[in-house]
Amino acid sequence: MASKIEVKDFNLFYGDHQALIDTELELPEKDVTALIGPSGCGKSTFLRSINRMNDMIDGVRTTGEICIDGRDVYNTDQDLVELRKKVGMVFQQPNPFPFSIYDNIVYGPKIHGLTDKKKLDEIVEVTLRQANLWDEVKDRLKQNAMGLSGGQQQRLVLARVLAVEPDIILMDEPASALDPISTEKLEELIIKLKEEYTIIIVTHNMQQAARVSSRTAFFLNGEIIEYDETNRIFTNPSNKKTEDYITGRFG
């Protein structure tokens, strides 16, 4: 499978603190990769490095490269609006805008210049269907998104991400605020979306990593200790530290 993202000797510093150390990773296209590891090991930092969200934090410095489709996103001529259109992100807490369901979805396309009402209507329906949410909300598109349940909000946020046609979707513990049924729906959705998108998910839930991902990277103290097929990581890891972590000896 072709590599969509190639991380080459990437380091990240918050001031004097080095949060990522010589990270190297090649992520396949149209697949789900899980990032696991104990709290504070750098998973979210790594995820946020891919769409340069860390740039917004004062005192952050990076070295090395993160190439998407062969092009280093840390090049000085990288357009950040373009990058974040291509690389969408879903956070731990669902964060719909306090507008209608419809307006949440059309927000991105409108910013990117789309005004045709028919096209916008179409995007709303297509993305809500993709997010397995259409049937639940089709009769209340003009109602405020804050009135949806947490699980519905998270699927709406995903639909909003899909509306700007990304290639890559970053998910930072997207199910950690959801109940088991909403979590199951979100996981089904992730498995469906990998047909079309490259997905990277940070999760503390090992069963979740095992259920949704094909490859898993284990992080510890800012380093990637092991990266392999998920099945192998969970049944026969090569590194003792990975084994200790997945068997619950620490973390």
Ligand SMILES: Nc1ncnc2c1ncn2[C@@H]1O[C@H](COP(=O)(O)OP(=O)(O)OP(=O)(O)O)[C@@H](O)[C@H]1O
């Ligand atoms: N904005 C920041 N400023 C300074 N240090 C930070 C910042 N964000 C994270 N760090 C530090 O970088 C390290 C990695 O944090 P990060 O949030 O990436 O870990 P994580 O593996 O995602 O943790 P968790 O699972 O708890 O979310 C930690 O030592 C953390 O304290």
